Amino acid sequence: MRILNRDLVCRQAVALVTDYLDDALSRRQRRRFEAHLRNCPNCSRYLEQIRLTIDTVGHVEPETLDPDVKNELIDLYRRYNEE
Numbered sequence: 001m002r003i004l005n006r007d008l009v010c011r012q013a014v015a016l017v018t019d020y021l022d023d024a025l026s027r028r029q030r031r032r033f034e035a036h037l038r039n040c041p042n043c044s045r046y047l048e049q050i051r052l053t054i055d056t057v058g059h060v061e062p063e064t065l066d067p068d069v070k071n072e073l074i075d076l077y078r079r080y081n082e083e
Contacts, residue, residue: 008036013043017050 008016013036019025020033037044062070 008032010036010040010043013037013040014046017047020047021050021054 013033016025016029016033020030025033037047065073
């Protein structure tokens with residue numbers, strides 16, 4: 001994602017969270033992202049929620065999911081990708 005503004009806005013920061021956690025941002029993008037986090041408690045909280053979700057879901061094996069839950073997650077993912 002190419003950021004045109006000098007300062008990140010929350011929508012841009014949220015879009016960069018996954019790349020940040022995957023260490024896929026350039027050094028410049030990472031500095032701007034972290035600067036935004038220092039001044040934005042909402043985005044900092046969002047990042048921590050995503051980390052917690054990854055930690056929690058990262059321990060769930062697909063075969064242990066109830067079929068209804070699995071289908072609901074697949075449907076949610078599909079709807080998200082349609083946006």
